[in-house]
Amino acid sequence: MSAYTQENRNYLFLRVIRYVWNIALEQRNLRRRERSQKITYNTQAHELSEARKESWLKEGSAAVQQQALRDLNQAFQNWWNRPDHFGRPTWRKAGINEGFAVRDLSVRRINRKWGQVFVPKCGWVKFRVTREWSDIETASSARVTLDRSGRWFVSFTRLAPQIERKSTGFVIGIDMGIAITVATSNGEFLDMPELLTKGEHQRKRRLQRRLARQVKGSNRYKATKLAIAKLAAKEVDRRKDWIEWTTTDLVRDYDLISLEDLKITNMTKSAKGTKDKPGKNVKAKSGLNRSILEQGWGLFCQRLTDKATNAVTPVEIIAINPAYTSLHCSECGYTDKKNRDSQALFHCLSCGYTDNADVNAAKNIIAAGLVVQERGGQSHIVSTKTQHSDPAKRTTTPKAA
Ligand SMILES: [Zn+2]
Structure with missing residues (x-):
């Protein structure tokens, strides 16, 4: 489930997450270079809550910042467990794979096209409703992400529904x-x-040909890219x-x-x-x-x-x-x-x-x-x-x- 949102305030949010991620990553790397004891997630989480008392970090949401530490920890776990699959965690740069999770979700509907999701310490963030509202309403958590073309997405995670069933023996x-x-x-x-209709397939090919002719970075180029991304989202x-x-x-x-x-x-x-x-x-x-x-x-x-x-x-x-x-x-x-x-x-x-x-x-x-x-x-x-x-x-x- 994804929805489209545009909120400049979120940029600040991401900057804080990036900051926490990068600082924590540097701390881990430093320990490694000095060959001293590995730092654990729990230690880092504790240090973060200490740092929040004294610094500008306290302006942001604690839950979101702690989530950044958990994300980093998970990234390291993935890398250790499956180095063939996952790369070593690297510095976060603006606009690349950025995002944050929102737990204890609350959403409300403004009208047919638009809804709002409450982001702690940020307020109500507007998003375009592109899924059944019942799906969004029953979601358990959401993730707000920014893609490389600067578009914001809110993706909702649904809990598994409780399926009514009797034993069938099959x-x-x-x-x-x-x-x-x-x-x-x-x-x-x-x-x-088929994920796309015949017409949509044709449109996709047409857009791709058009994109190849356009000047990279131009407004027309961006518009074509957006149209292609919308078709891709439909497929997903x-x-x-x-x-x-x-x-x-x-x-x-x-x-x-x-x-x-x-x-x-x-x-x-x-x-x-x-x-x-x-x-x-x-x-x-x-x-x-x-x-x-x-x-x-x-x-x-x-x-x-x-x-x-x-x-x-x-x-x-x-x-x-x-x-x-x-x-x-x-x-x-x-x-x-x-x-x-x-x-x-x-x-x-x-x-x-x-x-x-x-x-x-x-x-x-x-x-x-x-x-x-x-x-x-x-x-x-x-x-x-x-x-x-x-x-x-x-x-x-x-x-x-
Ligand atoms: Zn046989």
Whole structure:
């Protein structure tokens, strides 16, 4: 969910956050250079509250400043845990991945087009309503961000709704494919619809051609860029809508859902694939496509897990190790990379079983999930770490340039 806002006061806000982030980062770096003891988040948080008593920092919101420290801490954690994925935290510069979180959200509606969100120590900030008001009203927190073109966004985080459901006794395995398409062990495909209409696609191409001709930095250039950004936001919103519908349906209909553990799948590394587990689609899993894919699946798993936990009759989510799921024959268990006739088709060289490759994988995924459950339910919450490129989380995971 995003909304557009323009408030100069927010610039001051961001300056303070940047200041806290950079000072805290320098403190950590200094300790490192001097090889003295690492400074912890708690120490820094304490020092900040001391500093607030004496300095101009007290003018700003304590919650927002402490959040900056937490963001920095998270950025370091990410870097330590997954150096292949996250860069070392760097200095914040104005206008790059800036933002702050607003908890204890209060929003009010001015009219059909505009709403307001209360930002502590800043007051009511106006924003353009681009989502269902009921979604905004029920959001649990918001993040205010500034992008490189100087536009403000408020993105709201929704709590998982409590889904009314009765136990169905049904279980399902799902294979998360390329281009955000789900294949199920029932042989169904839950496809995401086209995100843009034909007309919107044409408009996007036209705008991109126009942008290439325009003088960089000119007003016309900026206007074209804004129009492209609006179309991109539309795509993001529609993708999110699809994720909401699909995860709600799955949670309502099944008592157990088995899927691949994204943390192990690590789509970055498996792009080219290995000898044992060839990449499913190298092109789609590289570059921009890959990050969109990761983002989409990260959100998908997160919403699915949240809704499953929150449902009236909870649903069990089991994340399994995805190794070989695409090469096993779901009928006879024979495993051979030659079983994959093509990208789309599975053909077992031993028993002759033929199926859609992703459906065969989904059948293996539910089988593995049921084994895990029988062993005593080593199920665990699906990792959503691959979400590193989610815009709402940008500020917590800055990448070294
Ligand atoms: Zn077979």
